[in-house]
Amino acid sequence: MVAEDRDVESSLRPKDLSEFIGQHRVREQLQLVLTGAQRRGTPPDHVLLSGPPGLGKTSLAMIIAAELGTALRLTSGPALERAGDLAAMLSNLVEGDVLFIDEIHRIARPAEEMLYLAMEDFRVDVVVGKGPGATSIPLEVAPFTLVGATTRSGALTGPLRDRFGFTAHMEFYEPADLQLVLARSARILGVDLRPEGAVEIAGRSRGTPRIANRLLRRVRDFAEVRGNGTVDRSTARAALAVYDVDELGLDRLDKAVLGALVRSFGGGPVGVSTLAVAVGEEPATVEEVCEPFLVRAGMLARTPRGRVATAAAWTHLGLVPPPDAVTGAGQAVLFD
Numbered sequence: 001m002v003a004e005d006r007d008v009e010s011s012l013r014p015k016d017l018s019e020f021i022g023q024h025r026v027r028e029q030l031q032l033v034l035t036g037a038q039r040r041g042t043p044p045d046h047v048l049l050s051g052p053p054g055l056g057k058t059s060l061a062m063i064i065a066a067e068l069g070t071a072l073r074l075t076s077g078p079a080l081e082r083a084g085d086l087a088a089m090l091s092n093l094v095e096g097d098v099l100f101i102d103e104i105h106r107i108a109r110p111a112e113e114m115l116y117l118a119m120e121d122f123r124v125d126v127v128v129g130k131g132p133g134a135t136s137i138p139l140e141v142a143p144f145t146l147v148g149a150t151t152r153s154g155a156l157t158g159p160l161r162d163r164f165g166f167t168a169h170m171e172f173y174e175p176a177d178l179q180l181v182l183a184r185s186a187r188i189l190g191v192d193l194r195p196e197g198a199v200e201i202a203g204r205s206r207g208t209p210r211i212a213n214r215l216l217r218r219v220r221d222f223a224e225v226r227g228n229g230t231v232d233r234s235t236a237r238a239a240l241a242v243y244d245v246d247e248l249g250l251d252r253l254d255k256a257v258l259g260a261l262v263r264s265f266g267g268g269p270v271g272v273s274t275l276a277v278a279v280g281e282e283p284a285t286v287e288e289v290c291e292p293f294l295v296r297a298g299m300l301a302r303t304p305r306g307r308v309a310t311a312a313a314w315t316h317l318g319l320v321p322p323p324d325a326v327t328g329a330g331q332a333v334l335f336d
């Protein structure tokens with residue numbers, strides 16, 4: 001992510017639950033978890049936030065700490081390579097702190113095992129020395145709340161998943177919610193965004209607030225350079241055409257994936273790794289970034305034998321679907 005994006009993103013982050021748009025179920029559930037714990041005067045249960053990128057997991061983690069009035073300590077699965085990395089983090093916690101581990105499914109095994117004990121008993125065993133002389137020293141950890149975020153809850157081990165008291169499943173946003181996100185961001189950024197302009201951008205944001213905000217900034221550039229700064233429907237349409245964002249919001253990578261699936265593999269089934277090689281991407285990116293939306297848009301189905309393009313995908317690419325093409329979402333068995 002470029003620096004400008006990162007700065008803007010943090011200025012656009014909702015700061016408390018009331019500013020957090022959409023995700024009504026998750027918000028209601030979380031509110032109960034937090035209020036219940038506050039009334040009892042104990043740190044809330046550990047929380048797992050699960051869902052595709054850009055839906056508000058990091059924002060929610062920060063909001064949890066803000067609502068509790070405690071500090072947020074931030075780290076990520078890939079940064080916790082050794083158990084010692086985690087022990088250092090844990091020993092610095094103050095009672096009630098929120099420890100946020102992003103991409104928690106990528107945590108290394110020894111750190112994960114240490115985390116079990118910390119989550120359950122608020123203590124860790126630090127092993128000192130090697131071989132027969134090694135001793136393990138128990139270390140107390142201040143009671144804390146772990147908030148884990150993951151784009152792949154299926155990749156979490158059972159024991160880790162079981163230690164979270166609450167899992168929030170983040171869903172893609174409805175266009176109406178994305179319009180609210182856009183209106184709020186436009187207000188903060190000082191963009192003259194008209195309702196029809198918001199409708200146009202929301203419809204192409206793949207159900208994702210981060211993408212909505214990014215498109216808003218690109219459309220703003222276009223409106224300021226080529227127009228008078230106002231973002232109405234026609235400005236939004238013209239701008240999004242320049243940036244290659246199609247009517248459904250599919251971007252280059254989505255289109256490459258669908259194109260390869262249909263043109264090189266006859267619509268599938270094909271394994272995700274093969275598909276990823278065909279588009280020159282990491283399998284994880286294809287799986288975690290592209291596929292959830294393509295599945296939801298009814299373009300791609302995950303089947304036991306591999307990925308399959310639906311009739312809608314062929315049509316979207318301007319091709320005639322073969323007679324045996326699966327039709328729409330929910331038809332084929334969807335798996336994780």
Ligand SMILES: Nc1ncnc2c1ncn2[C@@H]1O[C@H](COP(=O)(O)OP(=O)(O)O)[C@@H](O)[C@H]1O
Nearest residue numbers: 009012013021053054055056057058059209210
């Ligand atoms: N519910 C929401 N309401 C308003 N803005 C949101 C919401 N969820 C996400 N955003 C916006 O999208 C951006 C990305 O959200 P983030 O929390 O970083 O997603 P994730 O961690 O799931 O990838 C945030 O900076 C924020 O501007």
Ligand SMILES: [Mg+2]
Nearest residue numbers: 057058059102
């Ligand atoms: Mg995040």
